[in-house]
Amino acid sequence: MDSRTVALIRTTFKAVAAEEGGSEKLASSFYATLFTDYPRVRDFFPAAMDSQRDRLVKAISYTLDRLEEPNKLLPFLAQLGRDHRKYGVEPEHYVAVATSLKTAMRRFADTEMWTDEVDRAWDDGLAIISETMIGAADREETPAIWSGTVVECRSVLRNLVVVRLRLDQPMSYAAGQYLSVQVPSRPRMWRYLSPAVPANADGDIEFHIRGVLGGWVSPAIVGQTRIGEQWLLGSPLGGLGVPRNTKRKMLMVGCGTGIAPLRAQIMSMAQRRINPKVHLFVGGHYPCDLYDLEMLSQLAVANTWLTVTPVVENDENPWWHVDSREPAREVPGMEPRRTGQIGKIVAGFGPWTDHDVQIVGSPSMVQTTKFRLMAAGTETKNIRHDPLF
Template sequence: MGDLARLLKESWSLVEEHQDKVAGYFYARMFLSHPDLRDLFPVHMDVQRTRLLHAIVTAVQTLEDPEKFDDYLRGLGRDHRKFHVEPEHYEIVGGALIEAMRSFAGEQWGVDYDQAWADAYAVIASKMLAGADADPNPPYWYAEVVAHERRAQDIAVLTVLPMQPLEFRAGQYLSIECTKYQPRLWRTYSPANAPRRDNTIEFHVRAVGAGWVSSALVRRLQVGDMIKVAAPMGTMTLDRRSTRDAVFVAGGTGLAPVKSLLEELTRYNRTRWVHVFFGARTRDELYDLADLNRLAARYPWLSVVTACSDDPTFPGEQGNISDVVARYGPWQEHDFFVSGSGRMVKATLKTLAELQVPSVRIKYDSFTEA
């Protein structure tokens, strides 16, 4: 697959600086030739464009890692069932995608690039279809909102009850559609709890400036409303075989998957020391600190350090949480779990690299919503 990977990367480099235009042309071409497909997509297409490009780049970059390539595409295929994608749609998408890239690549685009993308897309489509076919679960679950609590001006904690059992692992994330207020718009959120006997799932959501879904979940959603929840994805899960002490670094509502992992640890951990670093801009945004402190008081192996970056009167640590982590340690022998905004995760990974924490011991979950 080496030659194929080379051709794909070469050809992608020809259009990479025109990503937005490529995506716009792709959707325009697809909707022009098959207008009925427009109903499968949300009214607001900006985030959908970026997700298409992310999927393309990830697929291209993982071609030379067959196991990762296979897992990613099968998971993508399972996930796309929530969009009501049918097998016949894959051919339409592939043709529109190649035509869009050809249109913006210029004279350097040749028939070898055409063939490389046709071959690669055939593999991509077959693996996605196999992943979709192999999943016995429904494409999504309906869930009722059973609790909704505003913890800060822009932060809400909501609890939902799926109408059918939904299996997931602590640390994974789920896609949510706020059906009543933003139909066909899906965003990913991590449960803030490990699987429970009563099947309820808790989410922590911050409403961001132009976040269509997050704003609806925080400001408009009410107890009794129904949402859709799609199949779990993600690999930021615990390895029960590990005996190393663990460090969890959370920024804002990135605390949710950390809470989920901590809840799992409370069920079996007896030997591992666990350190939680929880950062926010102001003390009001440390919205779940009381519960964290209750956990730390109950379990001797758990310690909690909090920090604020823009609250000079806060009595705890000051500064970005990535810098705060660097003041403690040493950390070379620990497992790390990092969750927060893309900017926070990037800064933390840079700090951990400087602290010589092996990358194989770091799992992370980066989120953002345009």
């Protein structure tokens, strides 16, 4: 796609999104058009559409920001295409989505802005996106959906559980990737979770889930998951990972359950003969949020290339947390615990200019940490995180 086409697409989208309530109006108009003109498509979506609308705009923005980076965008779109097989999506559904999105854009764009050239630019851009996703789905030979049986659900905190499943057949995913998951109590509500263990021949997989206040799915998982129930899982997504034989040192920063994909990578690396130096910062609001210190301690003791620094924002646990098993401040194999905002502390340990960086956590934590590292001299190209939607 040439730079002129990219510029036209970005300009019109940003003009619409920049207006007051523009993003919400665009998403609402898109879904209204899609469900009116193509009513059978409605069955692919959950009954509650609030979070779906928000994710749509973020996904469009993420894609448009990478139109001139085909080496990053096309693999991402291919992954989405493989993942969308779980819905039973056919090529005509991509046409429906593309047509409805362009209709919504044209409805809210300034009349003078939406020229014939802009119209063709959107056709070209949407065609590339659709063709990439359709082609990847057609070529894929793995299952569209895996089924997993819950074999363990362990409560770690009052709002955090560790769930282990045994898949109906092993899944090949790279440590650090994430999956879309659907639980029985929330049909058609797929949510992204990161495995906390590497892929294995037995098909065992583990997720760490914290209940989000006001969320639809995570509170149901924390409060309602039972041994023996069946979960559905989509194809693996994401590009985090540490290549074999890399000589670049690694900085990993994870907060809360964001430790899961980093932990999986470290466990995978521990099976290799040679690894680069890895410095892992694991953070939480309170000491009790550092729920996985025992495993991280074992990994740090067994692997001299791994350094782990715990970080908390408050030295004391909240009033509601009472646990006699609370780990000591000094944990074997780990650096002393630090107190403060994790992004500030990590940046203060720098410079990290000779490290590749991975950040996992809430969108606000990822952005804050990323900006602090960039301000301290770390190049943007060396910082990786999954899409924030």
